[in-house]
Amino acid sequence: MFAIALKADRYPTYVLRDSELPSRAEVVPERGGLITRWQINDQDILYFDAERFANPELSVRGGVPILFPICGNLPDNTYSFNGQTYTLKQHGFARDLPWQTLGQDVTDAAELTLALDSSEATRPGYPFEFRLRFTYRLFGHTLEIHQQITNLSDQPMPFSTGLHPYFEVKDKAQLSFDLPASQYLDQNTGEVSAYDGGFDFSRDEIDVAFKFLSGTRATVTDGDLKRRLTVSWSQAYSTLVFWAIKGKDYYCLEPWSAPRNALNTGEQLLAVEPQQTFEATVKFEAEFL
Numbered sequence: 658m659f660a661i662a663l664k665a666d667r668y669p670t671y672v673l674r675d676s677e678l679p680s681r682a683e684v685v686p687e688r689g690g691l692i693t694r695w696q697i698n699d700q701d702i703l704y705f706d707a708e709r710f711a712n713p714e715l716s717v718r719g720g721v722p723i724l725f726p727i728c729g730n731l732p733d734n735t736y737s738f739n740g741q742t743y744t745l746k747q748h749g750f751a752r753d754l755p756w757q758t759l760g761q762d763v764t765d766a767a768e769l770t771l772a773l774d775s776s777e778a779t780r781p782g783y784p785f786e787f788r789l790r791f792t793y794r795l796f797g798h799t800l801e802i803h804q805q806i807t808n809l810s811d812q813p814m815p816f817s818t819g820l821h822p823y824f825e826v827k828d829k830a831q832l833s834f835d836l837p838a839s840q841y842l843d844q845n846t847g848e849v850s851a852y853d854g855g856f857d858f859s860r861d862e863i864d865v866a867f868k869f870l871s872g873t874r875a876t877v878t879d880g881d882l883k884r885r886l887t888v889s890w891s892q893a894y895s896t897l898v899f900w901a902i903k904g905k906d907y908y909c910l911e912p913w914s915a916p917r918n919a920l921n922t923g924e925q926l927l928a929v930e931p932q933q934t935f936e937a938t939v940k941f942e943a944e945f946l
Contacts, residue, residue, distance in 0.1 A: 729917030837872030
């Protein structure tokens with residue numbers, strides 16, 4: 658049986674449940690439409706820094722932040738469009754703005770739809786009229802995010818979209834990877850290296866982008882927590898980023914539609930025509946070993 662309840666917390670929080678499994682996910686529309694928790698059999702799949710979340714002046718670290726209209730950062734946080742220069746901070750504004758709740762359904766899943774529209778908060782950095790509709794679906798061992806991005810402007814609207822999930826881990830040395838790529842770009846050094854199936858977790862930070870993907874799914878097996886996580890995505894996502902910090906109990910596996918600085922370079926940049934809608938889906942699935 659599927660259910661959705663509204664919990665009175667620091668911010669109004671929607672709790673999506675599949676009671677037969679049991680599994681649950683929590684979503685906070687007011688803080689960037691953020692998924693803050695995903696649990697299966699009372700096990701947390703996501704990492705979440707609640708103390709940092711409590712300070713609205715800080716960027717969230719944990720859960721599943723939404724990246725739009727850029728993924729990553731821009732040089733000096735600026736880009737040019739039609740001869741004008743605009744400013745966007747890292748990963749864009751969608752993860753920081755309040756979203757509205759549009760509807761819910763519990764027929765085939767615990768399903769919640771949120772909305773973010775262009776406004777006075779978005780136009781100074783992104784001169785387009787748009788409508789975002791994100792639908793979260795929880796069922797069984799699966800958490801699915803369906804995206805609809807509609808261009809309400811009178812000209813093509815360039816953008817990147819992505820997700821930045823933080824997955825909980827206790828011992829990174831016990832992780833094994835099956836990723837659809839043979840090389841990666843180190844986003845700190847700019848070096849391109851062959852990918853041999855693993856990472857050097859003795860480094861203070863790992864921040865790499867797989868830009869030439871051979872498939873649309875990636876799997877991480879955690880031998881310590883005895884679970885396997887699969888992330889799959891629509892063809893529109895061209896880049897997969899892996900990020901981890903030494904000493905932190907998380908790793909991030911992030912589907913992006915374009916790499917950093919795509920608004921300036923045009924690399925893998927998406928554009929939706931006036932009055933048209935772009936659609937894509939990212940799915941997370943957990944398996945216990």
